Amino acid sequence: MNQLLRTMLLLSLVAVLLLAGCQSAEQADSDGASTPPDNASSSAAAESTGALEPVHLKYYFFGATKPGDEAVFAAINAILKKEINTTVDFIKVPNGDYTQKMSIMVNAQEEFDLAFTSPYYLNYFEHAAKGSFVDLTELLPEYAPQTYAELKPQIWDAARVNGNIYASINQQIFARQSGFSINKMLADKYRFDPASVRELADLIPFLEQVKAGEPAADTDQLYNAQMKNQVFTYFYPYYEWESIGGTDVPGIASSTEARPRVFNEYETPEFKSFILTLAEFQKKGLIAKDALTRPTFDATKYAAAPIATLMPGIEEIVKKTHDAEQYVIPLGEPILTSPNAIATMTAVSSTSRHPERALMVIEQLNTNKELFNTLVWGIEGVDYKKVGDNRVESLAGAPYSKAYGWMFGNEFNSYVSGTQPDDVWEQTKALNDSATVSTLFGFSFDPDSVKAESANCAAIVNEYRAAFNTGMYADETEQKYEEFLAKLKTAGVDKVLAEKQKQLDAFLAN
Known part of the structure; x- marks a missing residue:
């Protein structure tokens, strides 16, 4: 009798758990929200695109618009759609206007998802301190684990503002x-x-x-x-x-x-x-x-x-x-x-409705070699041709103009060309490791107590700089x-x- 009772109780418990699981799934569907991965791999969270709802993002960076952009961005979106059920508007802003235009957008709380930032463009320290960017300290290891693991903790420390990380560092020449x-x-x-x-x-x-x-x-x-x-x-x-x-x-x-x-x-x-x-x-x-x-x-x-x-x-x-x-x-x-070390970074806007998915895009840019090289070099046979396993040449009259690899993710995934040695990225890593390390490395300034004075000084610098x-x-x-x-x-x-x-x-x- 006790055995029968235990069996009945166990079956009842299983039924309750199953019902609760179904209700949770239904609730998630009705909310229109994707369930975040419960482990450290974004790829595991997206074993199939059906595991993720379709999401469309906006990504701003600087550069000149070229005739071949549309075809290349379409090819990139085909990859992102397949990998993480995501499409992206890649939006170029002229180099000299980037900081001003983006600062206006940020201050107006305009909705977008990803943007290039550095101490020199769209001042990383300033915008991290005032909450323009999402705190990625916990999100990076969860939604971009390979990107996070690729860099030494010492390098990530360079991006900390008040102890937290507000942008993903692009892997490139740091020295x-x-x-x-x-x-x-x-x-x-x-x-x-x-x-x-x-x-x-x-x-x-x-x-x-x-x-x-x-x-x-x-x-x-x-x-x-x-x-x-x-x-x-x-x-x-x-x-x-x-x-x-x-x-x-x-x-x-x-x-x-x-x-x-x-x-x-x-x-x-x-x-x-x-x-x-x-x-x-x-x-x-x-x-x-x-x-x-x-x-x-x-x-x-x-x-x-x-x-x-x-x-x-x-x-x-x-x-x-x-x-x-x-x-x-x-x-x-x-x-x-x-x-x-943080001269080129990708930030997630605090106005983004999909910061987790934005991190997954960053992970793809850092780990998906096909995607990265499409963004940098364009479409094979149209914009470039392969002349070796990892060596390419741009084609004369190519509609797409080669992009800066350091602007988007892990530049060490890029093809090489021309007189670049086959081991150029190994040499670059060695240079990063051998360079003299600054006494100030890891120090970040908190401008909060001199916010007004800093803004006034920056305005004066910008008033005179171009002239x-x-x-x-x-x-x-x-x-x-x-x-x-x-x-x-x-x-x-x-x-x-x-x-x-x-x-x-x-x-x-x-």
Whole structure:
């Protein structure tokens, strides 16, 4: 009798559990919500696309729109649909307008899902601190486990703001070494020694020779001024400097000193020399006269350009950019800093209705080689052809323009091309591992107590930056420079510097 009773109770319990499970499933269906995976693998959660409801996302990044974009994005969506039942609007924003446009969208709480961010574009530290991005600290290991496991904990620490991670780091070159590229044909023609270049001013004699000796139609933009970018920061690794809390707000420190002092980078001889040299460039006609209003620039006309990041295979990259063989001049030695480790990231907007699915897209970008190379290279037979197991060549007249692999996920999944060595990504990993590690590595600044002063200083930097970068102030540059520094003082730059120093001292003490 006891045995019979136990059996009946057991059957009753099973029936209750089954009913509860059915009701939970029905509730999930009626809510229209997908059940999150209960383990660390997003692929396990999507053994079939039927396990996930169809979702459509919006993904913003910078770049120029090209005729072949639509076909490539359709091919990518076919892969995403198959793998995680997801489609994505890939939305390009012109390079120079990206931060401004995205900041307006973020501040307006416009709904979107994914966006490129860094200390330089759509300031990661600022937007993480004010809640523009989803906290991914717990979500990354759950919905993008392979992406998370690929990087050392030390690298993830560079992305922490108040202890939390607010964007996925794109795997690429982390060590930074800056430099210049110089058109090889022109340098050889005018017998210019690239090794003589140690600073920006050293380019003037060469560029003047080209200006005088080449047709006027080819010399209207001999130097790449990158008017809206933080070009001065390209040279930080050379100076062994490191930005703190993004590049729009003054306040940096030495990467190698045991007890670094925070200082205003705009109040240094290096910055003053930088803007005075660019003013000379402008007066000599080495930078486009209409640089501030010109809608597009022709990179094939540049006789010289600054390079933010040297890396194995860089010669092939700059050759493609400028459509000509280039000399590459390195400055300083490679160094690993927090801003450089997080120089390219993908964030999930706090307005996203599907942050988990957005993380699954990030996982696909980092682990699905077919998807990644479609996004970078385009469609095989249309935009490129394979000339080896992992080597490709872009096709002449291809409708799709090769994208920056470092912008989207794990660049080490990319095909190689041209003069890049077959083991370029192994070399890149080795360089990352061997670079000098900054004293400040892992430090992140919390701007909350100087939020107003930081915003005011950033507005002033942005007010003057494009004109400084293009030398447009010409003979008035020194006067404008003093005016610029005075405005920063009024905006509260000293208070910002003091707070940065206070937080840095506390970090070093621990």
